[in-house]
Amino acid sequence: MRSFILAAGLAVWLLCPASAQGPLAPGKPGSRLVTVLSDGLSEPAGPASQVLSELSIELDKESDVRLLAISSYGGISNVRDLLLLRGTDFAILNSDVLSYPDIATSLPDARKKIRLVAPLVHQRVLLFAKRGIKGLDGLRGRKIGVPAKLPSREITAKTILGLLKINAEVLPVDSKDQANKQQDPDAVLLYEKDLASLQALGITPATHRLLPIPASGPLAGTYSARKLGNDALPGYDAGGAETVQVTALLAAFDWSPKQGRYADAITFADRVYAAAPKFRQHNPNSPFSRIDLRTPVPGWKYFGPAEVLAKAAPAVAAKEDPLVPAPAAPEPASQPANTLRVIAANRPPLLNPQDKDGGIVLKILTSALSAAGVPVSVQWADSDKAALGELAAGKKADIGLFFQAPHCDTPTNQSALEAQVCDQLVLTDPLMQAVIAVFTPLDMPLDPKNAATSPQAQTLCVPDNQTVPEGTLEEIPWIKPSSVKMARPKSLVNCLVALQQHEAGGLIAIEPEVRFTVERLALTQSFQIAQRPGNTASLHAATAKENPRQAELIQTVNDALAKFKASSAYSQVIASHLADLTGTQVKQP
Numbered sequence: 001m002r003s004f005i006l007a008a009g010l011a012v013w014l015l016c017p018a019s020a021q022g023p024l025a026p027g028k029p030g031s032r033l034v035t036v037l038s039d040g041l042s043e044p045a046g047p048a049s050q051v052l053s054e055l056s057i058e059l060d061k062e063s064d065v066r067l068l069a070i071s072s073y074g075g076i077s078n079v080r081d082l083l084l085l086r087g088t089d090f091a092i093l094n095s096d097v098l099s100y101p102d103i104a105t106s107l108p109d110a111r112k113k114i115r116l117v118a119p120l121v122h123q124r125v126l127l128f129a130k131r132g133i134k135g136l137d138g139l140r141g142r143k144i145g146v147p148a149k150l151p152s153r154e155i156t157a158k159t160i161l162g163l164l165k166i167n168a169e170v171l172p173v174d175s176k177d178q179a180n181k182q183q184d185p186d187a188v189l190l191y192e193k194d195l196a197s198l199q200a201l202g203i204t205p206a207t208h209r210l211l212p213i214p215a216s217g218p219l220a221g222t223y224s225a226r227k228l229g230n231d232a233l234p235g236y237d238a239g240g241a242e243t244v245q246v247t248a249l250l251a252a253f254d255w256s257p258k259q260g261r262y263a264d265a266i267t268f269a270d271r272v273y274a275a276a277p278k279f280r281q282h283n284p285n286s287p288f289s290r291i292d293l294r295t296p297v298p299g300w301k302y303f304g305p306a307e308v309l310a311k312a313a314p315a316v317a318a319k320e321d322p323l324v325p326a327p328a329a330p331e332p333a334s335q336p337a338n339t340l341r342v343i344a345a346n347r348p349p350l351l352n353p354q355d356k357d358g359g360i361v362l363k364i365l366t367s368a369l370s371a372a373g374v375p376v377s378v379q380w381a382d383s384d385k386a387a388l389g390e391l392a393a394g395k396k397a398d399i400g401l402f403f404q405a406p407h408c409d410t411p412t413n414q415s416a417l418e419a420q421v422c423d424q425l426v427l428t429d430p431l432m433q434a435v436i437a438v439f440t441p442l443d444m445p446l447d448p449k450n451a452a453t454s455p456q457a458q459t460l461c462v463p464d465n466q467t468v469p470e471g472t473l474e475e476i477p478w479i480k481p482s483s484v485k486m487a488r489p490k491s492l493v494n495c496l497v498a499l500q501q502h503e504a505g506g507l508i509a510i511e512p513e514v515r516f517t518v519e520r521l522a523l524t525q526s527f528q529i530a531q532r533p534g535n536t537a538s539l540h541a542a543t544a545k546e547n548p549r550q551a552e553l554i555q556t557v558n559d560a561l562a563k564f565k566a567s568s569a570y571s572q573v574i575a576s577h578l579a580d581l582t583g584t585q586v587k588q589p
Contacts, residue, residue, distance in 0.1 A: 032065045033522060034268045036250070037081055037091035039074030042151055044382055047121045047193060048074075048092045048248040051288040055120075055272070058279045063271040065264075068521060070493070075151040079103065079110050082253050086501070089255075089265050090117065094152050095247040095297050099222040101162040113254045115303030117269050118310070119295065121248040121287040124226050125156060126195070126233075128208040129187035136211060139168045145185030145201070147194055148172035156246055157189045163218040173201065187211070191246065205235030215244045222299050252303040266304045273309040280316075292316040339375045340556065342366070342541075343397035345387045346380055349516055349577075350539075351401060353380045360577040361402045364431050365541055365557070367573060368564035374556060384417060384465045391544045392424050398553055402539040403427060404434070404467040415464040415488045426545055428557045430538035436469065437511035438476060440530040441499045461487045461495035461504040468508055469535035476506070476531060492517055500526060510537060 040049050056067040070088070072078050075097060082091040093114070097103065103110050133139065144161070146153040149172070157170045173185055188201055188208075198204075210233060215225035223244035232238045250272070255262040273293065280289040293313035302310065344351045344362050352359040358366070358378065369376050379396065381387040387400045407414055408422035421427075458479055462468055473481040487504055489495060492513060498504040507514065511532065518524055543553045564570055 040071035116300040117250040123191040142186035145173035145188040148174040368560040372560035425542040427540040433536040438531040439507040475533040
């Protein structure tokens with residue numbers, strides 16, 4: 001049976017005294033946990049990610065199932081991980097991925113072991129070709145562009161061309177490539193949600209025409225047919241043209257009744273169908289609310305009872321979305337010339353876009369700057385790496401949150417993110433100090449006398465976005481600092497998985513970040529706080545070394561912080577976030 005793995009990437013700070021070893025507080029009982037691989041890394045704002053988020057909230061309210069989304073790239077990555085990654089139950093996949101030419105040789109078990117649970121989002125495929133190309137046969141030997149960093153479009157392009165036996169080169173393009181004329185594709189394949197990029201890609205009615213893609217012959221076993229309305233794409237003479245439809249669907253590993261995960265998996269499938277009517281009431285504008293669950297998906301077999309559930313689902317009246325390019329995003333309202341632009345990584349609870357204050361770290365910075373009379377605008381990034389990238393680019397952000405003080409002079413066991421911080425950023429004075437902790441699995445007690453010879457005990461896991469303060473390893477009694485092996489995966493979740501599978505003896509990280517993640521996943525009975533070393537990690541704001549205003553920005557923040565920390569307002573901010581910091585509710589006077 002696959003062991004259970006976890007979802008989300010978060011981070012935190014704890015304000016409580018050191019204590020003896022002990023388990024975390026018990027989690028909320030009664031919920032069945034299932035994991036779903038999303039396409040959140042390639043399309044964090046895509047329709048499938050939107051539906052998965054909405055569905056998670058609905059199931060949490062209306063059922064005994066908790067959906068835990070694991071951000072992945074989608075496409076082949078999700079197929080591979082659903083088959084091979086231990087503990088994954090479901091994945092978001094596009095309906096044509098099993099027909100992708102490389103899938104039969106690279107992952108031959110895909111068609112045997114992956115099954116359909118429910119369709120989530122339909123999207124029409126649009127193929128714009130230069131005016132001299134009259135049909136699909138005219139693409140032979142040509143270059144076909146697909147939007148860069150969206151792997152699903154490349155899969156669709158190669159699948160259609162492969163099924164039709166059309167030899168053509170598929171290459172990623174973006175607006176920058178088009179502007180510099182570095183690439184000049186003969187045609188561009190898009191999904192309907194990509195239409196906002198038509199102009200940036202250099203596609204106009206004067207230069208391109210819409211090629212029909214009939215869902216017949218070799219394509220019939222993979223794609224459904226869709227007709228475009230008379231006014232679907234003004235200027236492109238698309239009225240009545242036929243194209244194919246790709247469906248983002250919820251797929252399952254084909255658990256057998258003898259396997260331990262089968263019961264939770266079929267329960268989840270049942271709850272998805274049961275929740276669909278209320279979901280439509282609560283989310284009328286969601287793409288999932290327009291899906292007729294009874295409609296089969298070409299080339300797919302159902303998982304367990306899903307076929308029976310689909311046939312029994314209530315009918316949904318077909319509703320066609322208009323196929324018109326999305327309007328350009330409105331220009332942001334004008335801001336004072338001296339507005340300091342802050343970008344914050346999404347690391348609940350310290351940095352949390354769902355919190356009214358944005359989390360304690362953001363509250364400290366914005367309160368300090370506000371008290372100094374400096375106007376602030378805030379935007380959010382999905383990760384520390386994304387925030388660092390925006391800072392380095394310098395177009396959207398001046399200051400980023402938060403970064404730990406890295407080991408630039410002694411780069412032993414330095415992570416990739418730490419190296420980037422050393423090379424690219426300048427840190428402000430500390431906003432606050434973070435308590436760190438050593439976490440171990442509850443089922444792997446470590447005896448200091450015997451642990452020194454255990455390879456698992458001598459492997460410590462530290463997430464890529466965390467730094468181990470100097471001297472911390474020397475305080476852990478069951479390791480030898482000189483021989484310890486440091487694993488540096490991309491996320492905290494990966495470290496928790498390593499602990500669960502006994503691939504590492506301990507996890508070192510900011511305590512409340514781990515606590516928040518473990519409690520959110522209802523796995524508090526799996527891990528314990530083995531030790532709180534005396535060292536703390538300092539959390540800083542940062543700006544790019546290449547920013548021409550670097551010295552001015554750092555001075556502005558440092559001066560504001562110094563005055564704010566000397567006032568009573570600083571302690572008031574700490575007090576207002578004690579529940580987040582300690583994991584316990586604080587009684588109000």
